[in-house]
Amino acid sequence: MNEYDSCWLRYECVPDDRLDAYRRRCRHAYVAEEAPELSAVRDELRRALPALLGTDPHLWQHPPTTAEGFLAVGTPDDMAMIAESVPTDVVDDLADGGYLLKSVTWNGQDCLVVTASTDRGLVYGTFHLLRLLNTHEPVADLDVREEPAYENRLLDQWDTPFHRSVERGYGGESIFDWERLPxxxxxxxxxxxxxxxxxxxxxxxxxxxxxxxxRPSANVAFDAFEGWQLLEPRRLEAFTSLASVFRRYGIRPYLSVNFAAPMLVGDLDTADPLDEDVRAWWRAKADEIYELVPDFGGFLVKADSEGQPGPYDYGRDHVDGANALARVLEPHGGRVWWRAFVYGTHEDRAVQAYDTFEPLDGDFADNVTVQVKNGPIDFQPREPVSTLFGAMPETDLGLELQITGEYTGQGVHATYHLPMWKEILDFDTHADGPGSPVGSLFRDDGEGIVGVGSVGEDHSWTGHYLAQANLYAFGRLAWDPEASAESVTEEWVHQTFGADEQVGDTVTRILHDSWEVCIDYETGGLGLMHMMHNAEEYLENHYDPAPEEWPGYHGATEEGIGVDRTSTGSGYAGQYRDPVAQRYESVADCPEELLLFFHHLPWTHELDDGTTVVQRLYDNCFAGVEETKRLRAEWQSLDGKVDERRFRHVAERFDEQVAQAERWRDVLTDYFYSHSGVPDEQGRVGDD
Ligand code: GCU
Structure with a gap:
């Protein structure tokens, strides 16, 4: 990977004190059968082992007959050594994708086994082993058993095929060049x-x-939206070659489709989901796709949302729409991912998704997953979790997270999403009584976690080298939502920046502190939404509501600020189960960081420590900037310790981040002052 970074798959030679143990077990390797996934495993070992071990490994074409130790990757059926090391029934019990890693002695030699019941599991197991080598972990006593928490762990690319732009992407143009495929x-x-x-x-x-x-909206990028054309026959043929690459890595391909495709791609004059011709059109289209791509995963649909067509255009509802598509995918094992991101008809958009979808619980087909953003608004730096989680027990649900940093600094700011995602996953919904965190949901077949992608053509992939950590953390949490933030971060930092302790500790501190810092200077930190003002023209798809638009989002008046979402307001708090609903309903119990999301309060309302609301907003905005400067200084301390390319890039980004944070702070604090008329106690804002 010269034209672009290798991210966390760097594979640098391990230190001397590990070399002997690793070489003893991995200088010889055997990867069992010939499934496409297994050829990918073999290629990965061919890339990784020479670099890690500083010596060329011997990759056997048949079970090794060497007198030395070796690494074996395969199922128990493939090899006596594996069958004798791990009981077959233990392997058979593993969920799809699960695997075992084991250190064994075979013919008196130290060996390693990677085994699974599916080819995809062997891919994951191999990457896990390479991660251990990459992070210099001991391998003498390995006994690892891993299974993914969720059946589906999907990436949604917001790539616009023919113009190669990425909506809300900050890593350059799309890596997918559809015009050149196959x-x-x-x-x-x-x-x-x-x-x-x-x-x-x-x-x-x-x-x-x-x-x-x-309906154009400042919220939506305008470049060109021609994704529906991917359902045309010649594009589908191109799609087969892309699918073949990802299939080798156990990744199923999906497409976003337009609900009006029967009219756009076909020549029907309606897309009414109950119309027989429309149904026949979708059926033929699904058959055509599966003929070309037998492991096609299914359709993702944004319907009746931000101008996209949907069943409402024909007086039908979301069940009619989703089920019509599900019917044609069902015989092929495909699934519809139907987004719940709808707003526009309710004065408070927060209440709408629940109002629309909860009454439909139980009516969706078995192969429909309703895909719900983590919060009720739109990937804000901090939101309460969606009220739909746990509220539709008869429906398969998916949790949608945003990996790209649309509202967290657009690839210019270093903002690590893992702490935010942990907060979401750990949140107790009380859906099934106390102890029902968000992460414990989505465990049925057909459910899962979805991340909105962030990569592009940039050398860094993500537009900011530190933002690679968000892609990494998404995958690791989608595999294991209970993994600790510390362990995931440590893995990423070590694999990406090497073993140097100062570098590791510094990068870890920057990452972990970055999210709260960004919330402070972007919003003032009390749960206000949609306040970020970027105003950097060159940034693609920057989010830029002018301050004059803000009152509509968060209810600023001369008397106070915040939106009443309790029973005296929009009633959103009441969509949660008790005791969550009660907690949000009460000013005294509502957590401070979400106070103004749920309550409209006087500017001079006193918080627990006696500080007023307006003063806390000022303080947080100023503290956010000071903290950003501290993070920049932390990074600068790594001069000479990180390669020049990454050091410079991140250092320059930090300079921009500080400048933007200062501008945000000034715009926000002026705004708070102009509405409240209350000057800052420390004389930083206002007429003192
Ligand atoms: C946000 C985002 C849009 C996106 C939309 C969605 O509004 O700004 O670019 O299309 O979410 O999730 O569909």
Whole structure:
């Protein structure tokens, strides 16, 4: 990977004190059968082992007959050594994707076994082993058993095929060059490797916006929205070659489709989901796709949302729409991912998804998953969790997270999403009584976790070298939502920046503190939404509501600020189960960081420590900037310790981040002052 970074798959030679133990077990390796996934495993070992061990390994074509130790990757059926090391029934019990890693003695030699019941599991197991070598972990007594928490761990690319832009993407143009397919670029395989190494098992290759929205909104990028054309026969043929690359890494391909495809791609004059011709059209289209791509995962649909067509256009509801598509995928084992991101008809958009979807619980087909954003608004720096989680027990649900940093600094700011995602996953919904955290949901077949992608053509992939950590952390949490933030971060930092302790500790501190810092200077930190003002023209798709638009979002008046979402307001708090609903309903009990999301309060309302609301907003904005400067200084302390390319890039980004944070702070604090008329106690804002 010269034209682009290797991210966490760097494979640098391990230190001397590990070399002997690793070489003893891995200088010889055997990868059992010939499934496409296994050829990918063999290729990965061919890349990784020479670099890690500083010596060329011997990759056997048949079970090794060497007198030395070796690494064996396969199922118990493939090899006596594996069958005798691990009981077959233990392997058979593993969920799809699960695997075992074991240190064994065979013929008196130290060996390693990677085994699983599926080929995909062998891919994940191999990447796990390579991660251990990459992070210099001991391998003498390995006894690892891993299974993914969720069946589906999907990446939604918001890539617009024919113009190669990425909506809300800050890493440059799309890596997918549809005009050149079926010609393949090496970068496709390297992307598949990155995703498989963290357990992602599905990719939706195009943007949810498949046509230019009829109702333009400042919220939506305008470049060109022609994703619907991917259902045309010649594009589907191109799609087969892309699918073949990702298949080798156990990744199923999906497409976003336009609900009006029977009219756009076909020549029908309606897309009414109950119309027989429309149904026949979708059926023929599904058959055509599966003929070409037998492991096709299914359709992702954004319907009746931000100008995209949907069942409402025909007086039907979301069940009619989703089920019509599900019917044609069902015989092929495909699934519809139907997004719940709808707003526009309710004064408070927070209440709408629940109002629309909860009454439909139980009516969706078995192969429909309703895909719900983590919060009720739209990937804000901090939101309460969606009220739909745990509220539709008869429906398969998926949790949608945003890996790209649309509202967290657009690839210019270093903002690590893992702490935010942990907060979401750990949140107790009380859906099934106390102890029902968000992460414990989505465990049924057909459920799962979805991340909105972040990569592009940039050398860094993600537009900011530190933002690679968000892609990594997404995959690791989608595999194991209970993994600790510390362990995931440590893995990423070590693999990405090496073993140097000062570098590791510094990068870890920057990452862990970055999210709260960004919330402070972007919003003031009390739960206000949609306040970020970027105003950097060159930034693609920057989010730029002017301050004059803000009052509508968060209820600023001369008297106070915040939106009443309790029973005296929009009633959103009441959509949660008790005791969550009670907690949010009460000013006294509502957590401070969400106070103004749920309550409209006087500017001078006193918080627990006696500080007023307006003063806390000022303080947080100023503290956010000071903290950003501290993070920048931390990074600067790594001069000479990180390669020049990454050091400079991140250092420059930090300079921009500080400048933007200062600008945000000034815009926000002026705004708070102009509405409240209350000057800052420390004289930083106002007329003192
Ligand atoms: C946000 C985002 C849009 C995107 C939309 C969605 O509004 O700004 O670019 O299309 O979410 O999730 O569909």
């Amino acid at each position: 010609d393949l670029r090496p970068r496709y395989e390297d992307y598949a490797r990155l995703l498989a190494s963290v357990g992602v098992n599905g990719v939706v290759f195009n943007n949810v916006n498949t046509t230019k929205p009829a």
